[in-house]
């Protein structure tokens with residue numbers, strides 16, 4: 001175990017189609033926000049961690065060099081972390097390692113994506129090699145459709161029940177997004193609208209899928225000594241977990257999804273969590289697709305396998321439920337991929353420090369943040385506490 | 388409404404020559420000859436397909452090829468009727484994981500034929516466990532799409 005690590009602040013941009021600013025200007029918005037929100041001076045940071053999904057998304061390979069000025073990194077060490085969809089949580093874990101190791105006292109961590117500038121679906125094809133998978137994995141929806149089917153078959157969940165629960169999730173999250181000033185898509189949806197929306201890849205329909213968002217998120221990670229000196233409301237990193245599986249999609253099971261189970265278990269063990277549904281007050285689960293959110297509930301031990309649909313329909317994971325999940329609206333409403341996982345961490349930190357505003361879960365003290373990367377290949381989890 | 392400023396259009400086109408290595412070269416040669424080649428792990432005894440140079444679970448080196456069955460069962464599928472960048476032909480596309488008989492992993496490819504041209508037909512004809520068999524393209528060039536698709540066994 002390393003030294004204790006605190007998150008002393010965050011800054012998010014407005015998300016959406018951000019053709020009003022260039023990519024570095026977008027990143028600057030988040031960086032300026034975190035310094036403004038905390039009153040910390042950029043010259044006090046010891047180093048910078050930055051990352052995007054695949055750099056191919058915006059056609060600039062070394063984004064951390066491109067952003068050197070806006071990241072306030074001139075004269076300081078800079079690292080890049082890039083793990084596809086899980087980049088944001090990996091960025092947070094990188095910042096955590098740096099502070100926990102004792103080699104830095106204050107680190108700026110920044111995730112960003114400008115998905116609307118390129119062709120995000122075409123970019124997805126470059127995530128995989130050209131020999132085998134690139135022919136068939138031309139974007140995320142197909143992969144998640146197959147995973148959803150594997151899951152509902154494995155546990156014998158009727159298709160109409162899965163649909164009903166997914167519909168509940170998307171309606172709830174799009175409502176929740178109204179209370180999150182940074183959310184991209186805010187919409188009051190009706191069940192009919194969701195159930196009859198156009199098919200993206202069956203069984204996934206339009207409102208089951210996250211949007212293409214432009215946005216950035218910046219956070220400051222600090223040592224205990226630094227956090228005390230700063231005297232800011234701080235979230236403390238109680239546990240981290242990251243786990244992956246074989247590269248080829250067909251090599252491992254995705255219903256009882258080992259890397260998701262293991263990432264959560266690592267983080268729970270470190271945080272001393274035995275019963276996550278009881279002990280956690282809030283969870284920011286990476287939910288680019290409605291169906292996948294339910295699969296995570298099961299893999300993270302929020303409920304037993306095959307139970308998530310019933311519990312969703314009972315409201316267990318909604319805002320007023322036993323374990324509120326994605327009160328920010330989550331990835332489903334806002335997905336600037338390289339920033340998305342960091343948004344989950346930032347949201348969990350806002351929750352456990354009582355700073356989440358209109359979507360605050362009253363009294364939240366222990367939160368989970370999560371992101372997934374690759375062709376259902378890697379999962380990362382971070383647990384944050386109020387002390 | 389916010390003001391939109393100028394945008395600059397730029398296309399990056401980068402040629403690559405990817406080395407397939409001995410195993411994928413042989414696997415592609417197999418496809419050209421109408422065979423699907425896998426590898427058997429001497430340690431865990433799993434038959435892995437496509438063939439590979441080592442077992443991803445036990446890290447045993449694999450250098451022997453086995454021809455695997457051209458029939459198997461559907462594990463899961465996804466249906467899309469939109470053409471997209473890099474799509475393997477004309478829509479609709481039914482991507483599927485298929486467990487070829489006797490193998491120990493799922494093979495990723497397409498479903499087709501037998502009236503599988505609408506979502507309704509796919510829903511009616513394809514379930515988990517539906518038996519499917521390979522349909523080859525007439526012109527085989529030693530690439531993944533030498534297999535046209537897998538169609539339900541009637």
Ligand SMILES: [Zn+2]
Nearest residue numbers: 428431442445
């Ligand atoms: Zn083996």
